[in-house]
Amino acid sequence: METATVASPSAFRRALIEWWQSEGVLWVFVFKALLSVFVALWLAYRLELPQPSTVIATVFIVLQRQSGDVLAKSFYRIIGTMVGLTVTVTLIALFNQERVLFLLFLSVWLGFCVAGSARFRDFRGYACVLAGYTAVMIGVPATLQPDNAFMNALWRVIEIVVGILCAGLVSGLILPLTSSSNMRATQYNRFRDFIGFAMDGLNGKLDLTQVEQINARFAALAVGLENLRSASAFEDPRIRLRQGRLARLNNEFMVLSTRFHALHRLLQRLQDDNEEDVLEALQPCLDEAVLILEPLRGHLLVDAEAAQQAERLDSSKQELMQRIRLARQQLAIKLPDEAQSLDFDTAAELLFRFADDLHGYLLTQASLISTHHEREQWKDNFTPRSNGLAAVISGMRCALLVLLISSFWIATAWSSGSTAVLTVGLVSGLISMTSRPGPFATQILIGAFGSGAVGFFLYFWVYPVIDGFAILFCVLGPVLAFGAFLLVRPVTAGYGVGWLVWFCILSLPVDLTQYDPSHFLNEWIASLIAIGAAAVAASFILPPNRPWLWRGLEQDLRMRLVFAVTAKLKGLVAGFESSTRDLLNQAYIQAAGHPDMQRHLMHWMFAVLEVGHAVIELRQEQAALPREPWYAKSMEWRACVRIMEQALVDLFMQVDEDNRQRALIAVEQAIEAVRNTPEPRPPQFDTSPLRRVLSHLHFIRTSLLDPHSPLAKTSSVVIESASLATAT
Structure with missing residues (x-):
């Protein structure tokens, strides 16, 4: 007779903990998203806000797994909203009678904001996105009703603040998962x-x-x-201290x-x-x-x-x-x-x-x-770094799209043109912070199409036969839960954004709902056209995951060595280390799917870190030298070190064999000059500054002689081969 196997309580507890740390976290996010939406939507209806969709869209845009991320995004969203409001009111005051000029300057502002979001890629970038989107959200309707522009702007700010408060309170009070x-x-x-x-x-x-x-x-x-x-x-106030x-x-x-x-x-x-x-x-x-x-x-x-x-x-x-x-x-x-x-x-x-x-x-x-400690006195900051050309291209691409759709709107008197302009501005901002904007925009397009189809069914077959907020939320709950489940997973986040945001924009009922199928379809089609245009532009107008950006990131990495040689010593180590790793992280993401290019860029980071760190420590060593004649700036070895630093700058700015040989000769001369300098100290690296200088110089020489270093190879060969593979 077989005996049934019964799981021990400890095994069940371990399995429960593992589920909680993996899938459980996702379902907690879905639950908190629904609760936040429930509270926010109830308040929006209770306060009779003109656009409850703005409140709910804000909840989904702000909501994150960790409460600290929610609060940080909320803070920067408010800043971005206020900046966008200020710019919009200014443009309305200047061009309230001239829609063409208004849309022209609005597209320029939106392109500037998108470039900022691509440049910073953190919470500051998120503020840039919101500054641009708020300007579009308030400014585009203002072109149709300039007399109500100021009141509409105030309503949008109130709706955004209500969404932020609901998301922050639920995230911080209900099953909080702290960033700290x-x-x-x-x-x-x-x-x-x-x-x-x-x-x-x-x-x-x-x-x-x-x-x-x-x-x-x-x-x-x-x-x-x-x-x-x-x-x-x-x-967490303890973290602030x-x-x-x-x-x-x-x-x-x-x-x-x-x-x-x-x-x-x-x-x-x-x-x-x-x-x-x-x-x-x-x-x-x-x-x-x-x-x-x-x-x-x-x-x-x-x-x-x-x-x-x-x-x-x-x-x-x-x-x-x-x-x-x-x-x-x-x-x-x-x-x-x-x-x-x-x-x-x-x-x-x-x-x-x-x-x-x-x-x-x-x-x-x-x-x-x-709580307090002397090591808290740390003034150096993490210095993020990104490719400036990529940020400018993102901004120009967005501005061009807004101009084209605005021109089409004006030329054809398209009834849903304002929705198309608003949508393309929002999508351009959202995809500017991703490494693969084309595929992400395509996911948004698919999500928006699916949510529009579901929304059309609910809007004209379900909403008319239900009554009361509780029943309404029972209807909306499964739809929003599905979108939140897509949103929380990185591989399906784009689908979740498209599903949730455009369901809120198109299919959420207002206090006085008008059942107009033609208007719904026009708005839906306009949104899909705008999202599709953004996806096409991001995929074909200088997309970031291509050799032009890889070359730019390689150049940026090499310029970190120039930074190590020429920048001021104060804060140099932190700035050099953080910016180099930030560039490598971007390069590794942008070159995903191209392992040869990832390896090539990784080797450049190694070369930059090796030589750059040695150069920085060499500079620090010289700055701390005692005032003794064999350490004077007029000494031959000091002059040789300066010549070597310039040779390294020339090499990393223009990588070729001639510059590498010149750098090697300069390093050899510096080593020889240091060896020939008398120093009345014990020849140990903890007592002799010249002993330490000699070690830094020798390490630089070994890096330049390394046959596996990209300095010993032609950089363009690797990138051109990757370009050919991409084209193929």
Whole structure:
């Protein structure tokens, strides 16, 4: 007789937790979306607002999984709305009798706002979208009724505020999922994964594909955590008191990962060059570093434990330093070759700096326990960077579309032309913040078509036979729940936007509903034509996921080296690290589906980080030099370093073999000049500034000599081959 297997309570509990953390979060979002809509729609009808659709559309546009994101989007939506209102009222006052000029300036303003949203790509970009859309939403109807423009503008603002309040209250009070908790969990997981990554690298267990994939993920997390930090400040006063330390923590992680990458690449080059003696001398030091990392592996290090680990690491650094000095003495006896000694010194210094950076990261994390701490005094900011040409093209594409549809509206006296202009403005703003605007607009088109068909059925066959708000919401609930379910999933978000927004615009009943099938169909067709026009324009007028943008992003990455050489030292490290990773994150997304191009752009980020970080530290070293004659600006080695920096700028601005050779010669001359400069200090990198300068210069030389670096290849060959593959 078989015995039935009964699941244990603990297994059921684990399964329930796993469901809650995956699918459960999605269904909670759907529930909160319906509750927000229920409250907002009831208020809209109760207050007799002219357009309840604006209230509900606002709820869906603002609503996010985390409450901090909702509050942040609400804040910037209000700012964008007020800016758009101000611009619209000004344009109405100037051109209330001249519709052509009004639409011309409105299209220019909308293009400017779309360019801003493509440029910033965060909550500021969202404010730009709303500034443009509010101007269109208020301004286009004003061309038909200029006398009521001001009152209509006030009504739109009231409707938007009601939607924002409902979404914010429900998100914050009902089953809240806070951005701050998500941020901290992401930080802990990122550090745990990095420790495992670093230990595998020190043990020689990483291949190039793993390095590329993990670095791409770390770049995306750096950008995402900065957005989470900004959103968390809106919901949690404890986060606001720690904003400086959280920004510092993110920056220190970027520096830490850059340091490890430089160390790992140098070890790989030593292996490729068969420098067995140097690697053998380094091995005890690497083993000591692995022992330092071992207690941190596979462990989510919370703030309370970070102080203990920082104290342990402080003493471990001294042991590491002793091992480095002992290994250097043994290598000098065995191999007095100066070139091999320089290889060892550079790798050993990178290893010790890696341990020191790790110690600083742990100290900052430990300081988060305190409400106030001296490490809060952090003034450097995360500096996002995007391709300016791509932003300008997005804005010009939007302005051109609005002008074309406005011209068609005026020329044909199209009864639904205002809806088409309003729709194309909204869609252009929404797709400007995505990496694939054409496919996203196509999803919106399909969603709007489906919701229009369902809305037509409800509008003329269901609404006339029901009575009361409760029954109305029972009818609307399944439709809106389906749209919210599409919206919360990234792969179907475009369908959800089209379904929800245009169902609200076309099919939501007002207080005095007019059942006019011809008017409904005209508005629906106008919306579909406008969305289709936006999709076609985004797909065929310089779409972003094409070689022209890849070339631009590669150029932007290379210009980060110019920034490292020429910018002021104050805030340089944070600006360089954050902007380089932000560009790489964009490039990786834009080149999705083209792995060769993603790999090419990733290699450029590696080259920029390696050389750029060494240049920055070289500049910092010179800025902190004591006032002694062998460190004076008039010394030959200082002049050689300046010549080398200019040669690097020339190389990264114009990549070719001649410039690479000139840069190599300049680096060699700088190394020779430093070697020939007498310095009455112990020749250790913790006591000798010139010893550290020599290590930075040697690392730059190894990067330039790396045969796998894009500096040793022709960049255009890779991009042209990708362009040919795209065309094929």
